[in-house]
Amino acid sequence: MSFRATVLTLYPDMFPGTLGQALAGRALSQGTWDLQTVQIRDYATDRHRSVDDTPAGGGAGMVMRADVLAAALDANAGPDDPRPRLLMSPRGKPLTQKRVRALAEGPGVVIVCGRFEGVDQRVIDGRDLEEVSIGDYVLSGGEVAAQVVLDAVIRLLPGVMGNAESGETESFEDGLLEHPHYTRPAEWEGRTIPEVLTSGNHAKIGKWRRERAEELTRERRPDLLAPRKDDEGA
Incomplete structure (x- = not known):
């Protein structure tokens, strides 16, 4: 239905x-x-x-x-x-x-x-x-x-997004803003893609993305890091 x-x-x-x-x-x-x-x-x-x-x-x-x-x-x-x-x-x-x-x-x-x-x-x-x-x-x-x-x-309904994982890693899904994104070309106007993202080491990539997400959230939306009443069961 x-x-x-x-x-x-x-x-x-x-x-x-x-x-x-x-x-x-x-x-x-x-x-x-x-x-x-x-x-x-x-x-x-x-x-x-x-x-x-x-x-x-x-x-x-x-x-x-x-x-x-x-x-x-x-x-x-x-x-x-x-x-x-x-x-x-x-x-x-x-x-x-x-x-x-x-x-x-x-x-x-x-x-x-x-x-x-x-x-x-x-x-x-x-x-x-x-x-x-x-x-x-x-x-x-x-x-x-x-x-x-x-x-x-x-966009969250089953089958709407081609990659269901896309909806699980976006801003707010885990209480954080989303990490920065990069794609080709490898260099643009003297700016390069962070080396860790081209390393092929998925553990390091995951750690980098988490750290950048936390950093962005602290800078732009510190309110998201504060305990919420609904999360505390209040």
């Missing part, structure tokens, strides 16, 4: 977007995964097809209505649907490779693309939406973020 992705959005024409190209696009055409887009506005009940309203308590912007979004969810991912439900949100828990791999091992995912100032909290609570963020910045909507999540997940 293929991995099923359902995306609820006000802009379904933005999909598959980048997901229709390269690895993800090939996997989509081969049936490795399936994409369903849902126009949230189709579940509005007034003649204007309204999906948002002014925020309770006042303030700028508009808020996506709970009743309309809930109706869209219920019609396309009912209570018996085993797939996790993600809401792309800048206040969500940061997406990690660990979460991506867990999603790839499941039956699929339901993704809600937020817009406006946010989504009514009642539908987040009432429909068990897991808020997920792809970074500490704000986008105009959740569609691009949803494509990021799906791209990260789809």
Whole structure:
């Protein structure tokens, strides 16, 4: 059974977007995964097809209505649907490779693309939406973020990458950034490939790669080396 992705959005024409190209696009055409887009506005009940309203308590912007979004969810991912439900949100828990791999091992995912100032909290609570963020910045909507999540997940599905080992040695898989890479020509603009990589000694190569990965992580992402609460069971 293929991995099923359902995306609820006000802009379904933005999909598959980048997901229709390269690895993800090939996997989509081969049936490795399936994409369903849902126009949230189709579940509005007034003649204007309204999906948002002014925020309770006042303030700028508009808020996506709970009743309309809930109706869209219920019609396309009912209570018996085993797939996790993600809401792309800048206040969500940061997406990690660990979460991506867990999603790839499941039956699929339901993704809600937020817009406006946010989504009514009642539908987040009432429909068990897991808020997920792809970074500490704000986008105009959740569609691009949803494509990021799906791209990260789809490439880990069985058969999508030609070499399964590629996905096991990348950044974040073992808590470190990935080591530097080199290829031909052996010399370029006076810069040469590190001698150990052409030595044929796989033990030394593995040691060098590990040391460079640790060095890069210390320099660029020391936060990855700090103990995490989820890893400690807290």
